[in-house]
Amino acid sequence: MEHYHMNLNLKVWRQKNSNTKGDFKTYQVKNISSEMSFLEMFDVLNEQLISEGEEPVAFDHDCREGICGMCSMYINGKPHGPWQANTTCQLHMRAFKDGDTIVVEPWRANAFPVIKDLTVDRTSFDRIIQAGGYISVNTGNAVDGNALPINKDNADNSFAAAMCIGCGACVAACKNSSAMLFLSAKVSHLALLPQGEPERKTRVLNMVAQMDKEGFGACTNTGACEATCPKEISLTNIARLNAEYLSASLSAEK
């Protein structure tokens, strides 16, 4: 693979804190290697800003290997940028060419208020989990792991839903800022397993109620969430969530 270097124009959202208004600032970065990751390009920008006596751009990031779910940049109109099934930290600069202008914004959603620059508050996701995204089993209560055989397809589908990294790209991609894909992934993960059965109904009702309380929008089945999800969480999880919700709502005993 041929490597190359490029000069870029960056339009980056700057916002001092949640109480002040933000706006775009334009920066130039030079001699960026195509081998860099997108966040390493931001490291270069920040070192440049520091040397010029300016404040670096605040952005969330941690593992830089696509699994922690912390990085969250809205790049040229797409959460996590142009590549499919990818996180910002795994986006590499060979996706761009010399002279490109790149626009970088934070996730935009009422339920994800901006803390600073590109950093947003996603604790609403934690509160949705607190509402029921677990199995109520205390440490020490477990029976032998093989005492409960689980159909392999169900186990695999449960795992596919449990791969969600909680980054919030689905919310950022949705025109209504709906958290349905995130929520449906957790409901599916647990509803597909026999261990999740006892709390199946209360779980879905409580989690949906919490989602509404947090100010996430409604789902209109557009599918932007699925298209942008770095872990390719399927839209069928939302269908399952709707079925679970309906059946729980209609049944007499919760």
Next chain:
Amino acid sequence: MLNAKIPTGPLESKWAEYKGHCKLVNPANKRKLEVIVVGTGLAGASAAASLGELGYKVKAFCFQDSPRRAHSIAAQGGINAAKNYQNDGDSVFRLFYDTIKGGDYRAREANVHRLSEVSANIIDQCVAQGVPFAREYGGLLSNRSFGGTQVQRTFYAAGQTGQQLLIGAYQALERQVALGNVTMYSRHEMLEVVTIDGKARGIIARDLVSGKLERHFGHAVLLCSGGYGNVFYLSTNAMGSNVTAAWKAHKKGAAFANPCFTQIHPTCIPVSGDHQSKLTLMSESLRNDGRIWVPKKQNDTRKATDIPEEERDYYLERRYPAFGNLVPRDVASRAAKERCDAGYGVGSSKQAVYLDYADAILRYGKIEAGKQGRVNASQEEIIALGKEVVKAKYGNLFDMYEKITGENPYEVPMRIYPAVHYTMGGLWVDYELQTTVPGLYALGEANFSDHGANRLGASALMQGLADGYFVIPYTLGNYLADEIYNKSIETSHPAFEQAEKAVSDRIHQLMSIKGKQSVESFHKRLGKIMWDKCGMARNKEGLEQAIKEIQALKKEFWSDVRIPGEINEMNTELDKANRVADFIELGELMCIDALNRNESCGGHFREEFQTPDGEALRDDAGYMYVAAWEFKGEHQWDLHKETLNYDVIKPTQRNYK
């Protein structure tokens, strides 16, 4: 100073004996006792959840925006447990034996045996929580094999085992938050331990959003803050992983044990340039099928595919015919370094070796063609079939490699090089996981106790969860039973005031330097010193030099670092500066420890101490001890030795030839 408090009696009954006699706290009293948990990875989240379930009042802290992001999430391969579901001869004793041997006889027998005993409970607990482990068609749990063992005892969830286990612990934690038993403080960083009358009584934490300092009281403090691999700047650790919590504890009296024991993982994606911010691991499982080689000719610039078979040196197979490409991590890493140093490295940096799947693709292709009865399959068809098989087994890893390097590993061999991955050293703890400061505990990678000088694959997840779910709920009770007479201390207490002032003074000092060099540039320089002189191979001269260089770097840091922004706001540069300042001090201690240990063992390889054919040469008579360092003042430490007694296992030379 060091009392390991190992229970008496035969090894296999020590833990049962301990649990049968340790003190208990009744439920009404638990409600009055407060526990602080720093870090929410596998160890911290499992501890906080379990203690919350028991009824203690828990406060949990993490620097990330959510406890679900802790770096345990990045573990790929799996978690070991002595279940013997495969009927292949596994047992608690064998897991115990493999772990002690893998650690090159530098771990504590009693702790490791307990770890093996509770390993099976971990799997049960995780299944009950809904962790979707891989399963067979019969619906039962699946196992795979891993380095350093001869049985299949590794449970896994594709290449995302750490993620699934952490999400399980995170959900248990969030349940306790919802029930009001745990209060969660995310985007908070612990910057000091508060001690009163010699006991840990709380912490000073900084709210990373507002920049404000906070005082938090606890009857006990649990540090579950992970390892310190980022002292090398480049490692497989997350960007935020740091030593600060452990280091503050160390400076408040907790001994730091075996700091020089670091694990260099052999299969990572190599450095591509000066811009590199972190390194990415490729799972150890790739060595099951891949063959590692370099060209036989030095500075060979041909493409890998243009180098004929007879001009390739499969150096692991050549040097270690018995284990071949499956030698343990420390051995494989050193062998790669040896070839690259000798001028046989590949790629533009020449700091890489090939991990080649061409043979595996052919082999699997032939098997597949046979299964399908295609006796006349052409070479192309066989390769296509083989690629499908490899894709099913390792697809996600191959995709990740392609994303990072832009090269297709199905067509050209992967380039790999060793990278810092895990730290076996950490805060010294006794059998109860208590540090040398009463009331201060260390769990998971933050402590030193279970992996000796080298950790086996799939054992880090096991240890983190063992400590949090099954050890600390018992051992903490034994301490807190005597604390029921002590009411919570107001945080207006002078000890809190002093601790907060010390933190505040340091932050003001950092901000007032207003020098010229960025925090990042200092961190990079520290990393280079550590990697060059305290990395895969160390020697006396280099270590002595490194100590001088680090001391000079520390001076320069404290007189020329530039931190923009303000104190009372979100300031990521200030966060980093706090961490790098501690890494610099730790780096010095690591070199001192490596210099003290005049032997080679596990991940610690002193060039002066090797066999004629370049293998690690242990000195059991001189160094079969844990080196626990007590902080005495700037650049000063006292060494305390905990002698390791092997009552059950007889130490032997590790041989993989």
